[in-house]
Amino acid sequence: MFTPSRRKLDWPGQVTAAVAMTALVYGVIEGGADSFTAPQTVVALVVAVVSGSLFVVVERRGESPMLDLSLFRSPAFTGSTLVVMIGFLGLIGFFFVLSLYLGMVQQLDTWQSAVRLVLVNVVSMIMGMVIGPVMRRVSPRVIITAGMLISAAALLSLTTLGVTTSFGSLAWRLALLGLGLGIAFPCITSTAVSAVPGRQAGMAAAGNNAFRQLGGALGPAVLGTLLATKAADTLPGHLAEAGLSGGTAQSITDAVGAGGLGAVAGMELGADTGRAMGAVSEAFLEGLRLCLTVSAVLLVLAALAAALLLRRRTGPSVTGRTNLVVSALCRSAEELYTFLSEGIGALPGVHTAETVLTLRRVKTLTAEHR
DSSP: OOOOOOOOOOHHHHHHHHHHHHHHHHHHHHHHHTOTTSHHHHHHHHHHHHHHHHHHHHHHHOSSOSSOGGGGGSHHHHHHHHHHHHHHHHHHHHHHHHHHIIIIISOOOHHHHHHHHHHHHHHHHHHHHHHHHHHTTSOHHHHHHHHHHHHHHHHHHGGGOOTTOOHHHHHHHHHHHHHHHHHHHHHHHHHHHHTSOGGGHHHHHHHHHHHHHHHHHHHHHHHHHHHHHHHHHHHHHHHHHTTOOHHHHHHHHHHHHHHOGGGGGGSOOGGGHHHHHHHHHHHHHHHHHHHHHHHHHHHHHHHHHHHHHOOOOOSOOHHHHHHHHHHHHHHHHHHHHHHHHHHGGGSTTOOHHHHHHHHHHHHHHHHHHO
């Protein structure tokens, strides 16, 4: 008889994980905006480390952990989790800085920016449908590694973007990125789930998704910090190249330091406005190229993790697991046959002979399958 497991809500694990993630993201953002030696940043990062350590202790000792750490003994689960976390760190951060590029540098409105960004999603969705049958014949290691490398190549191709880059020149690069993502990501969660026992499949999927969200939260924080720092560092040089110096250049750099690159658009610079905005755009592009390079490196690391940790499945395949489920149903059907055939004569209004004959046919079919 099936007995549902009586799991309890893991309050200590929930609280320590939430505190650790929140403190980590806050610390990274504040460190980039101010300084990593600032008191609030140091406190946040210390809280993140302490809470993360407590989470590990709680999950190891808890009777009903929300994330069984023994899952990480599976190289396939560990590999898929690392891939999805690193991949989302780089990709979500990339989309964040790309949206700033489309708005601040190319001066596009929301609709025009959306038309460009949706190319990634459209190609990714189409490729996701195509890659499904391939996943049954090709190793997940090959698929995920190839997808991540294609995505990394697409990001590197975007480092040539400029102020006047055309829609067509941008479109094929974004389509290439969507192609890589559509190849890699449909396979990641299925790999994580198939790498663990069936009773832990839900936990594996949830854990994989949690690390995906962690990478997605850290991506804009990390790459946004790199973008702002690089742009601020290179802005004085670009202002000098544009012929702006003295008090005007100083007021621009002070405004950027206080309110970011967008603050320059609200300044009254008179005839110097065009040259100032040009210098800001060039400084932004310097930061963008750094972010794209870092994102590409992260995806290469994700591809390396997939190549090293994802091995060809040694446990039951998807088809094998399906057969196990069917076999279990067959055993249940045989037990049902035995139970009903013994007691069916005592049930009023039942055509016993026909019912027993039907049950025997079921038993014969299940026996043939097994």
